[in-house]
Amino acid sequence: MTDPRLTPLAASLPDTVPFVGPETQQRRMGREFTARLGANESVFGPSPRAIEAMQAAARDVWMYGDPEAHELRHAVAAHHGIAPEHIRVGEGIDGLLGLLVRLTVAQGDWVVTSEGGYPTFDYHVTGFGGRIEQVPYESDRVDTKGLIERAGWTGAKLVYIANPDNPMGGLQGARAIHEMIEALPQGALLVLDEAYAEFAPEAERPEIDPTDERVIRLRSFSKAHGLAGARVGYAIGPAPLIAAFDRVRNHFGLGRISQAGAHAALADRDHLAHVVSQVAAARARIAAIAHDNGLAPLPSSTNFVAIDCGGDGAFARRVMTGLGARGVFVRMPGVAPLDRCIRVTAGREADLDTFAAALPEALEEARAAP
Amino acid sequence: MTDPRLTPLAASLPDTVPFVGPETQQRRMGREFTARLGANESVFGPSPRAIEAMQAAARDVWMYGDPEAHELRHAVAAHHGIAPEHIRVGEGIDGLLGLLVRLTVAQGDWVVTSEGGYPTFDYHVTGFGGRIEQVPYESDRVDTKGLIERAGWTGAKLVYIANPDNPMGGLQGARAIHEMIEALPQGALLVLDEAYAEFAPEAERPEIDPTDERVIRLRSFSKAHGLAGARVGYAIGPAPLIAAFDRVRNHFGLGRISQAGAHAALADRDHLAHVVSQVAAARARIAAIAHDNGLAPLPSSTNFVAIDCGGDGAFARRVMTGLGARGVFVRMPGVAPLDRCIRVTAGREADLDTFAAALPEALEEARAAP
Structure with missing residues (x-):
């Protein structure tokens, strides 16, 4: 049911925004993600000085x-x-x-x-x-x-x-x-x-x-x-x-x-340089985890790595879902052939430990699916 | 000069937003307002719990x-x-x-x-x-x-x-x-x-x-x-x-x-009730200050009081400008006959002391103008 007062253009659009947030997924699952590696956020956090500035601004x-x-x-x-x-x-x-x-x-x-x-x-x-x-x-x-x-x-x-x-x-x-x-x-x-x-x-x-x-x-x-x-x-x-x-x-x-x-x-600038170096190390580790599982990481100049899961979009989706069920939030591209990949954000050691533990299981599950 | 790639509609619009912020006025004056009573903000501040919640959220x-x-x-x-x-x-x-x-x-x-x-x-x-x-x-x-x-x-x-x-x-x-x-x-x-x-x-x-x-x-x-x-x-x-x-x-x-x-x-809800009662007291005091200066405050159900300055729009503008020069930020309606008024936001005691001191001088100055 659509409101009859919408403009013809607005009436032609669907009631949907581009992304489903991780919070929505968490509500559906009934529990929180352990490793939030799906939205290319900076798990390394902002500058402590930015946090202080925001906390001071909150008073005003x-x-x-x-x-x-x-x-x-x-x-x-x-x-x-x-x-x-x-x-x-x-x-x-x-x-x-x-x-x-x-x-x-x-x-x-x-x-x-x-x-x-x-x-x-x-x-x-x-x-x-x-x-x-x-x-x-x-x-x-x-x-x-x-x-x-x-x-x-x-x-x-x-x-x-x-x-x-x-x-x-x-x-x-x-x-x-x-x-x-x-x-x-x-x-x-x-x-x-x-x-x-x-x-x-x-x-x-x-x-x-x-x-x-x-x-x-x-x-x-x-x-x-x-x-x-x-x-x-x-x-x-x-x-x-x-x-x-x-x-x-x-x-x-x-x-x-x-x-x-x-x-x-x-x-x-020091904090930024620190983050960039942490991200580079995390990218290398994500690539290594992919290799350990026989998968191909794509070269990345960002704070994430796309990993070719070696199958089609349905397969990568099963891997993504399996990771989610194990507490790891990742996303994947929306169209073929890009959608043979999952996209993993640079994380802290603990985040990537969780990912490293979950990936073999998610892959096994995805391969076993009918 | 307008960008030739703008849509016909966008090309027809002026490059202006509806309000000039007090910060812009302060930059023009070269000093800060002492009493910020022009934007109907709540000088009484948010709930301390809201500030705490924002400060905690800043870390995330x-x-x-x-x-x-x-x-x-x-x-x-x-x-x-x-x-x-x-x-x-x-x-x-x-x-x-x-x-x-x-x-x-x-x-x-x-x-x-x-x-x-x-x-x-x-x-x-x-x-x-x-x-x-x-x-x-x-x-x-x-x-x-x-x-x-x-x-x-x-x-x-x-x-x-x-x-x-x-x-x-x-x-x-x-x-x-x-x-x-x-x-x-x-x-x-x-x-x-x-x-x-x-x-x-x-x-x-x-x-x-x-x-x-x-x-x-x-x-x-x-x-x-x-x-x-x-x-x-x-x-x-x-x-x-x-x-x-x-x-x-x-x-x-x-x-x-x-x-x-x-x-x-x-x-x-307690903080809200506190603010509402502070605002009511401030409104009464603004009305009293207006009366003390021979001006007519309008009845208000908001956190501000419109004061009829007893002249036309040009006169009220001179009063507003005179208040600004004395560190008091207020605004006024944009069209006649409403623009015979200035609009004063409910303030703390100190803000209204500043206003009470500045108003007679601003009025005198406005009346003396050629």
Whole structure:
């Protein structure tokens, strides 16, 4: 039953969000996960200084956060060495993507993305009546040339790429990204989702002039900075586009505690370096656990590892379910052939011990299934 | 200069949000306000238990908040004695209003609201291409019959009323609201913004069956609960409409700390009662200060008092500016004849001492202006 007052567009949409949270799964199972390795959160936590800043801000929470997020915006700008008019701070990359789609995609407009790419981007595009051209991955990597080609065919407004990639974990080097930008059709905007940028080698991060009108980059405090539950991200882009977010954003949307936490997290470079090194060690261990079980880990420049379970999507789903039943929360890509993999977030020693113990059993169970 | 890739609708909008925050004013002045009495925040603060809950949640902030906000949603439902499918928790009333407008207002659709009413509602409607029919206040009160009449003329999708009212502070009794609902034209939805409900006498709060398809009610944790900086509100309404928010919402939008704070705040009824009584005392003192200066305070069922400064909008603006120069942040309504008033939030003793000292000087200065 749908409300008759919905717009024709809203009436055409399903009542579903892109992800089922681990809390929902826990409620269904009737118990908690022991190892939470499914949402690419940073189990290593945020900077202790960010926690302190948020705890202090909690005492002042009767005040709205600064609707301009002036201090955080300026700190981010200084961090990147660019002017603040190129920075827009917002409620996570998810929130910023929603606003960007709203600003640029009218009903019937095309966007291009990867088949099996970030579902929340697709959710926003569908939600604003846009049409989605999906380009299959090529050998488990985003097909950057394919994206550009289809953008030309469709006259796409947006071309979306996550780099480093989610859900497969691969990295396009700086050169590949620059080639995409140069080849981008007139009128298209490259949406470069860099949620996992901090985990990639610095030499491979593209340098992009923030005045370049062809690109908007998105960064997150949810991954390397460990602030997923505070919901903060930012966009870097040409000033007129960045300014346009003021046309549609929820102006008090970024709360006081979140602003304080992100500001403190950004300043703590030592903690970030510590997390990045912990994540690298955890990736190596996940790869080793995969090998120990005769499975193939994919190369990763993120805080997770996709593991090829050696079967089809149904098999990988059985492995994922078996891991869940043993207290290990992981996720898997949504489409073939990517869905032969499970995706395991970098965890602490204890998390990965749990995973290492559960994986052989889950595999055995999955193989024994009728 | 506007980005050529914006949709025609986005291209038609100005780069401006509805409010200039006090932080922006402070940056312009080069100093801080002594008394922050302009944004109807709760200077009395949230429950200490809410602060503790947020501080504890800050330690777990590496995890996304539950995208279903299950515990908070169920707690709110239990508080109202209704089923959870009638409750939608979200990023403040502002965020929920934006989603509601998106769900119901297609380009060219009409909504009805009061002239000088909540600017953020108008911002959302304009932002989705809706058309706004504004009904003037009648003797400083919302013209409920006028709203219904214009809804009939225009075929409005939404009829917005804040009750208790912002910016004037008045209350429509339960009976007037029930009369509105009964008279509502077919196809219209009454948007009952009850951000200030906790400050109104309980006997005057309308009882509305949550299955009633004609009404959606909006509640806030930003006012009486003192959590403005955490951004949490909720909607109460018919289940199909409440479910439809899943079509368009930012599914991880409500962070972990905010959920924890709101949950704890809701449970602390003693603190709420304490705040409501402090606010009542502060309102009386603001009224007395107004009288002492020969000004007329308007009756208020909120946490602020509108004070008729006895002149026109330009005069009230001079008073507001004079107060600001003396460290007192207040706001004023945006349109005549409401804009003969300034709007002063209930403050602590010290805040109101500052206001009492500043007001005569600001008035004298305003009267002396050429």
